[in-house]
Amino acid sequence: MTNEKVLTIVNAMQEHQGIDIKSYFVGDTAGITDYFVLASGNSKPQVDALVDAVETALGRQGINLRNREGRADGGWVLLDYEDVIVHIFSSEMREFYNLDHTWNGVPTETF
Numbered sequence: 001m002t003n004e005k006v007l008t009i010v011n012a013m014q015e016h017q018g019i020d021i022k023s024y025f026v027g028d029t030a031g032i033t034d035y036f037v038l039a040s041g042n043s044k045p046q047v048d049a050l051v052d053a054v055e056t057a058l059g060r061q062g063i064n065l066r067n068r069e070g071r072a073d074g075g076w077v078l079l080d081y082e083d084v085i086v087h088i089f090s091s092e093m094r095e096f097y098n099l100d101h102t103w104n105g106v107p108t109e110t111f
Helices: 004-015 044-060 091-097
Strands: 019-025 035-041 067-071 076-080 084-090 108-110
Touching: 004 019, 004 035, 004 044, 004 084, 035 044, 035 091, 044 076, 044 084, 076 091, 084 091
Parallel strands: 035 084
Antiparallel strands: 019 035, 019 108, 067 076, 076 084
């Protein structure tokens, strides 16, 4: 189920101690992307580190960021890589937005 881009993202986040990393295959449901990858960080610096790790890892593969929204100090950063959208949250904001519940029922992998 998981594609190479998702695995690169997951590996980058694991190397920086991302918390509760999950990928959701939403291609049959969402219509805007194929995968959502969600992860949390315990602090603003960790959220920043996770964002930087993903951007660096994909940049090394020549994969360019399409759009970036949010800021770590706001508790949520979205990275749009077209077929994969990455959501990196503070723990509090992830609980508040509860996207994990929104995508309950679609194929999911936990890392």
